[in-house]
Amino acid sequence: MEKDFTLIVFSENHVGVLQRITTIFTRRGINIESITVSQSELRDVHRYNIVVTETEERIQKVVKQIEKQIEVLRAWYYPKEKILYQEIALYKMSVDAVKNGVSLEDIVKENNARILTVESDFIVIEKTGHKEETQALYEQLQPHGLLEFVRSGRVALMNSQKQFKDYLKAPELGKRISEEAVREYRYK
Amino acid sequence: METATKKKNKIDSATVSGSKALIMALIEEGVNTIFGYPGGAIMPVYDALFDYQDQIHHILTRHEQGAIHAAQGFARAKGIPGVVFATSGPGATNLITGLADAMIDSTPLVCITGQVASPLLGTDAFQETDVVGISMPVTKWNHQVTRAEEIPDALAKSFYVAKSGRPGPVLLDITKDAQIESCTYQYTPCKEVRSYHPIPSLDDEMVNQAAELINNAKRPYVLFGQGVILSHAEEELKEFIEKTGIPAAWTILGLSALSSDHPLNVGMLGMHGNYGPNLLSDEADVVIAIGMRFDDRVTGKVSEYIKQAKVIHLEIDPSEIDKIIKADVPVLGDAKTSLRALIEKVKPNQHPKWLQRFKDCYELEYEKVIKEELYPSTDLISMGEVIRLISEKTDGNSIVVTDVGQHQMVACRYARFLKSKSNITSGGLGTMGFCLPAAIGAKFGAPDRLVIAVIGDGGFQMTLQELGTIFQTKVDVKILILNNQYLGMVRQWQQLFFDKRYSATEMINPDFQTIARGYGIESIKVEERDNLDKAVDDFLNHKGSYLLEVIVGKENNVFPMVPSGAPVAEIRLE
Ligand SMILES: Cc1ncc(C[n+]2csc(CCOP(=O)(O)OP(=O)(O)O)c2C)c(N)n1
Ligand SMILES: [Mg+2]
Numbered sequence: 233m234e235k236d237f238t239l240i241v242f243s244e245n246h247v248g249v250l251q252r253i254t255t256i257f258t259r260r261g262i263n264i265e266s267i268t269v270s271q272s273e274l275r276d277v278h279r280y281n282i283v284v285t286e287t288e289e290r291i292q293k294v295v296k297q298i299e300k301q302i303e304v305l306r307a308w309y310y311p312k313e314k315i316l317y318q319e320i321a322l323y324k325m326s327v328d329a330v331k332n333g334v335s336l337e338d339i340v341k342e343n344n345a346r347i348l349t350v351e352s353d354f355i356v357i358e359k360t361g362h363k364e365e366t367q368a369l370y371e372q373l374q375p376h377g378l379l380e381f382v383r384s385g386r387v388a389l390m391n392s393q394k395q396f397k398d399y400l401k402a403p404e405l406g407k408r409i410s411e412e413a414v415r416e417y418r419y420k
Numbered sequence: 421m422e423t424a425t426k427k428k429n430k431i432d433s434a435t436v437s438g439s440k441a442l443i444m445a446l447i448e449e450g451v452n453t454i455f456g457y458p459g460g461a462i463m464p465v466y467d468a469l470f471d472y473q474d475q476i477h478h479i480l481t482r483h484e485q486g487a488i489h490a491a492q493g494f495a496r497a498k499g500i501p502g503v504v505f506a507t508s509g510p511g512a513t514n515l516i517t518g519l520a521d522a523m524i525d526s527t528p529l530v531c532i533t534g535q536v537a538s539p540l541l542g543t544d545a546f547q548e549t550d551v552v553g554i555s556m557p558v559t560k561w562n563h564q565v566t567r568a569e570e571i572p573d574a575l576a577k578s579f580y581v582a583k584s585g586r587p588g589p590v591l592l593d594i595t596k597d598a599q600i601e602s603c604t605y606q607y608t609p610c611k612e613v614r615s616y617h618p619i620p621s622l623d624d625e626m627v628n629q630a631a632e633l634i635n636n637a638k639r640p641y642v643l644f645g646q647g648v649i650l651s652h653a654e655e656e657l658k659e660f661i662e663k664t665g666i667p668a669a670w671t672i673l674g675l676s677a678l679s680s681d682h683p684l685n686v687g688m689l690g691m692h693g694n695y696g697p698n699l700l701s702d703e704a705d706v707v708i709a710i711g712m713r714f715d716d717r718v719t720g721k722v723s724e725y726i727k728q729a730k731v732i733h734l735e736i737d738p739s740e741i742d743k744i745i746k747a748d749v750p751v752l753g754d755a756k757t758s759l760r761a762l763i764e765k766v767k768p769n770q771h772p773k774w775l776q777r778f779k780d781c782y783e784l785e786y787e788k789v790i791k792e793e794l795y796p797s798t799d800l801i802s803m804g805e806v807i808r809l810i811s812e813k814t815d816g817n818s819i820v821v822t823d824v825g826q827h828q829m830v831a832c833r834y835a836r837f838l839k840s841k842s843n844i845t846s847g848g849l850g851t852m853g854f855c856l857p858a859a860i861g862a863k864f865g866a867p868d869r870l871v872i873a874v875i876g877d878g879g880f881q882m883t884l885q886e887l888g889t890i891f892q893t894k895v896d897v898k899i900l901i902l903n904n905q906y907l908g909m910v911r912q913w914q915q916l917f918f919d920k921r922y923s924a925t926e927m928i929n930p931d932f933q934t935i936a937r938g939y940g941i942e943s944i945k946v947e948e949r950d951n952l953d954k955a956v957d958d959f960l961n962h963k964g965s966y967l968l969e970v971i972v973g974k975e976n977n978v979f980p981m982v983p984s985g986a987p988v989a990e991i992r993l994e
Binding site for chain 1 (some may be wrong): 557561563581616741
């Protein structure tokens with residue numbers, strides 16, 4: 233059964249690693265729904281969040297092939313329940329909406345969003361949440377002159393006290409991944 | 421005067437051009453043979469090489485594909501990484517087939533490509549190609565170097581990655597300005613990369629579980645692949661099966677890891693493998709897969725394959741575990757170490773009845789297929805009888821390099837091998853044109869061994885320009901063309917599965933002897949059985965390269981055969 237999975241990948245910050253990772257999806261014809269890359273809690277380690285809808289069996293194989301890449305430190309996959317995550321969406325509205333009597337303020341309040349900026353001819357609204365939430369706001373604003381809309385990829389944290397460093401031998405990003413971590417992941 | 425020379429030497433070894441640093445680093449890695457082809461973007465490297473001709477033998481092939489296949493043959497015969505030089509753009513793109521081949525067959529290579537100068541990157545400069553981009557899916561690792569000072573470390577990492585863990589091809593793309601620029605030379609071999617874990621450490625618990633399964637098995641069965649050769653575990657494999665009495669079958673990349681004469685060697689797996697090894701895989705209760713990856717040519721219909729068996733998978737690459745066949749007991753680690761640990765834990769045993777089943781299957785296969793192939797009753801010469809003659813006359817001591825097609829399957833089925841690293845073939849990719857250059861490379865890698873290239877009339881014409889490499893280097897390769905005037909393997913499928921509609925498989929061939937003559941290679945063509953025996957003697961005993969063309973049955977087929985996508989139990993003997 234296909235499910236929403238978030239892959240969390242830690243890699244070196246080198247040119248080309250992103251392509252190495254994405255070709256693994258391309259080969260299997262898997263569509264990446266969103267991808268975000270940033271620095272992690274460790275200054276020189278990059279962190280990827282990749283969202284896909286797939287069967288667990290296929291995702292397991294993909295994750296192993298990602299981890300096989302020389303410059304990838306670790307890769308995991310999680311179902312939604314095992315992570316804390318957010319996406320951010322920005323909505324640019326024409327001031328005409330307000331002129332036409334729509335109360336953007338009410339909509340913003342109801343949706344737990346906020347107004348980012350008000351310019352002479354447009355207003356930008358910002359909403360952080362899960363996709364269903366940012367999408368609901370989109371549906372509400374769309375009829376009132378939505379000029380531009382953008383949603384970020386998912387950023388996710390593991391829903392436990394563990395941190396990436398726990399999977400490394402030395403505190404200062406150890407030379408190698410600890411044996412237990414390898415085993416825990418590989419034999420699970 | 422003396423101090424002046426000293427000073428000069430010191431400067432030489434300390435501040436050098438990127439190109440010179442590259443050559444010096446290659447020498448420190450023990451490289452003495454390079455296969456390559458020059459061009460604009462790699463000229464500084466070739467210029468630096470000029471001063472080191474006494475230490476590095478550069479073999480100028482006739483095409484970059486030839487260079488990389490030769491490096492593969494070298495690596496497979498010698499067990500160390502093959503090294504390739506090529507220029508940017510077309511030189512580099514000509515390497516792609518070889519990279520893909522080396523990637524899927526886990527062959528260690530270090531390929532150095534020249535690249536346009538770094539300020540020109542991304543501008544569609546003359547002979548610029550995004551080589552790192554296009555080679556990414558077919559390299560274990562690749563990297564572009566734009567500064568001379570990075571060269572020694574990048575090269576060190578390339579060698580480490582290429583040969584450690586599950587080996588594979590690495591490509592280093594070096595911009596022309598980095599080749600010319602000076603740098604301070606200092607070389608430290610690479611011993612680890614923090615993000616890379618080449619050999620998973622052995623889990624005793626898994627070894628115990630595996631031993632337990634093996635000790636209680638009624639019909640255990642070993643399937644081994646190239647992992648045995650790559651981890652130098654030939655002795656351990658032999659000891660393991662001898663102690664436990666388990667019959668062992670091989671993939672074509674595992675061929676020669678266990679002597680053909682060994683009583684527990686039950687033969688070849690896969691589409692054109694032996695009857696028993698395929699059929700009886702459905703009866704085994706415990707399958708021990710060693711350094712093999714369950715290619716679809718081996719498994720046939722995967723959902724039906726070894727369903728009944730508990731599977732123990734000895735494997736170095738975690739991504740192979742459960743990729744095709746679910747492992748009940750994954751034993752991650754280097755095959756040599758894993759087998760050593762298993763040998764300690766398994767009980768001495770014998771399985772005479774089970775082994776007899778393989779022998780019975782062999783008898784049946786012998787009557788229905790093998791006898792006629794090795795000793796044909798018709799006038800037409802068969803591929804099998806040629807291979808049999810060669811094996812008899814060389815006592816199974818030669819290196820046999822094969823191309824792709826019917827002749828490959830026949831050679832793998834019938835050639836006898838007593839030594840490891842003796843069978844070199846393009847298995848995973850099935851690259852026609854692989855054989856001739858790979859045989860050249862194999863001879864450079866194993867100069868004391870007889871190297872026989874077994875090629876089809878089709879595949880020979882894919883890389884026959886490498887006869888020029890033979891001419892120039894005088895390397896001794898025995899070339900056997902098994903000429904059926906067809907793209908035989910494709911024709912066989914057309915006959916069996918496409919109603920004999922021979923679409924684009926007939927070959928109107930040139931005179932191969934005339935071609936050989938142009939390259940100064942002596943040759944003989946055999947059309948009748950009466951002339952075959954002596955021709956094979958002449959072929960094998962000739963000093964230097966020799967071409968033997970044998971006209972074989974045009975419409976002969978290779979059997980047994982598991983039809984594509986069918987369960988292995990549906991193996992057909994005719
Ligand atoms: C580069 C490449 N192109 C096409 C194929 C498909 N193919 C597989 S076997 C074969 C026929 C090979 O003919 P030949 O070399 O004469 O060998 P034979 O089968 O007749 O022994 C072909 C075309 C291939 N394996 N490699
Ligand atoms: Mg042919």
